[in-house]
Amino acid sequence: MYKQLMKKTIFSLLLLAVCSLGATAQSADDLDAKYTQGLLKVGTQAPDFVLKKAKADQPELSLSSYSTHQEGTLLRPGCWVVLDFWATWCPDCRKEIPAVKNIYKKYRNMVKLIGVSFDTDKEKLKAFRAENEIKWSMFSEYKKWKETNISKAYNIQWIPTMYLIDPEGKVAYTTVVAANMEKKLAELVAAGKMTPYIQPAEYPGGMKALSKAISEELQFPEVAKKYHATAKVKLSFIVDEEGNLSDITVKEYQGQPLSGAAFSKLSPSEQKDVEIQVKTVLSVEAIRTITAIGSRTKWNPGSERGKVMSTKFSQTINFKR
Numbered sequence: 001m002y003k004q005l006m007k008k009t010i011f012s013l014l015l016l017a018v019c020s021l022g023a024t025a026q027s028a029d030d031l032d033a034k035y036t037q038g039l040l041k042v043g044t045q046a047p048d049f050v051l052k053k054a055k056a057d058q059p060e061l062s063l064s065s066y067s068t069h070q071e072g073t074l075l076r077p078g079c080w081v082v083l084d085f086w087a088t089w090c091p092d093c094r095k096e097i098p099a100v101k102n103i104y105k106k107y108r109n110m111v112k113l114i115g116v117s118f119d120t121d122k123e124k125l126k127a128f129r130a131e132n133e134i135k136w137s138m139f140s141e142y143k144k145w146k147e148t149n150i151s152k153a154y155n156i157q158w159i160p161t162m163y164l165i166d167p168e169g170k171v172a173y174t175t176v177v178a179a180n181m182e183k184k185l186a187e188l189v190a191a192g193k194m195t196p197y198i199q200p201a202e203y204p205g206g207m208k209a210l211s212k213a214i215s216e217e218l219q220f221p222e223v224a225k226k227y228h229a230t231a232k233v234k235l236s237f238i239v240d241e242e243g244n245l246s247d248i249t250v251k252e253y254q255g256q257p258l259s260g261a262a263f264s265k266l267s268p269s270e271q272k273d274v275e276i277q278v279k280t281v282l283s284v285e286a287i288r289t290i291t292a293i294g295s296r297t298k299w300n301p302g303s304e305r306g307k308v309m310s311t312k313f314s315q316t317i318n319f320k321r
Contacts, residue, residue, distance in 0.1 A: 028177045035158040039174045046083075046165045047153035051114065051139055066112050067169035076305045078167030079197035080111045080188070082181060085154070085161040087118040087145065088128045093160045097132060099178035104136050107185050109196040113137065118145040118159065201239035201302040201311045203293075210315070213297070217289045220319060221281040227263045228321045229278045231255035233286035235317065237294075240310045243301050245294035250283045251314060286317040 040046070052061040068078035084100055086093035104113050117140040119125040125140060141148045145159070154163065162181045164173040173184050188194040203210035224231075234252040237245050258275060266274060302311030 028180055031176050032174075032180060035161070035176045036174045038155050038157050039161065040154060040163070040171050042171050042173065044171045046081075046163065046169050046171055047150075048169075049139065049150055049153070051137065063114075063165070064169060066165075066167075068167055071307070076307060077197075078169065079305055080167060080172075080185075080194055081165040082111050082113045082185075083116055083154070083163040083165065084113065084178075085116045085118070085151070085156050085159050085163075087159060088125060089119070090159050096160050096178045097134070099182065101133075103178060103182050103185065106182070107189075107194075108136075109198045109200075110189065110194050111185060112197070114139060116140070116150060118143075118148060118151065120144060197305050199303045201243075201313050202300045204297060204300060210293075213293050214289060214315075214317065217292050218317065218319075219285060219289075221278075221285055223274075224278050224282055224319060225321070226260070227258040227274060227278060228260040229255065229258060229282065229319060230321050231279070231282050231319045233283055233317045233319070234314060235286055235290055236312060236314050237290065238310055239299045239301055239313050241301050241308050243298035245290065245299065248287050248290055248294075250286065253279055253283060255279060255282070282319050285319075289317060290315060 046063060048062055048064045050060060050062045051065075063081065063083075066079050066081050069076055082103065086096070088094070100113075100115075103111070107113075113136040115134065115136055115138045117125055117138055119128075119140055120142050122140070122142055125138070128134070129138065139150075141150065145151055145156070150156075154161075158176055160176060160178070162175050162178065163171060164181065164184060166172040173181070175181050175184070185194065203213070232252075232254045233250060234254075235248055236251040237248040239245060255275075255278070258271070258278060263271065263274065299313075301308050302313075303309060
């Protein structure tokens with residue numbers, strides 16, 4: 001009797017789990033079926049809007065800037081764009097942030113991700129982005145949702161809502177579920193229809209050659225040797241259009257606890273002073289190393305959609321005892 005009861009219980013639990021999974025999987029499709037009906041149809045030219053107004057040293061940047069167009073004598077190919085309509089005050093939008101982050105992380109060199117916020121407070125939006133590490137581009141009119149021109153242009157009836165715009169500036173896909181957008185992007189990559197539009201700067205010969213150049217140039221400061229220092233110094237710098245390096249700064253420092261007989265003989269206050277000293281000399285040496293390499297060898301500059309541009313580059317220098 002007990003065994004039969006247990007079998008029925010286990011069977012019921014398994015059935016409930018299967019039904020729950022089915023309901024969850026179906027819910028994403030149901031949401032799209034319900035909330036994408038009034039959106040712009042696939043093949044429609046995406047309404048243009050200005051992301052950044054023109055400045056003295058920069059031209060105006062608009063959505064159409066990412067479509068195929070002639071720029072002087074250069075024909076710049078278009079790239080895929082994801083528009084993510086959302087707001088910080090929207091619970092469903094906040095739940096989707098991890099999924100949107102995943103899209104940005106996986107496809108940042110293949111897709112231009114642009115958040116379209118319906119927040120009205122600029123400072124609150126800025127603080128929320130910083131707190132949640134939202135690093136992709138952001139557009140906002142800082143008006144209430146239904147009062148914005150862009151919500152009317154794209155017929156936004158629900159948030160979050162995502163549009164996928166193709167390289168010719170036309171609507172390719174719509175969804176209200178970030179996981180569905182990620183699935184669509186994966187399908188395009190698998191079909192060979194989506195390739196990187198950003199080519200990062202590169203040291204001649206690639207990472208292997210750069211690692212060799214670093215190992216040949218890097219010197220281990222005596223004070224770091226004395227106290228058995230081990231650290232990773234992450235540098236950030238600019239590679240300009242000519243392949244020159246500039247603005248070399250320490251972005252992050254990760255050091256292991258110092259050790260050895262000489263260190264153990266120091267008082268606590270002396271140990272703290274030595275830790276600061278070691279951090280300083282290793283950071284200075286990391287900067288000197290990359291500066292020396294850059295002064296001898298020009299890098300291959302990065303490009304975006306065929307146009308050579310100044311780009312940021314990060315490199316970690318390892319100091320091992």
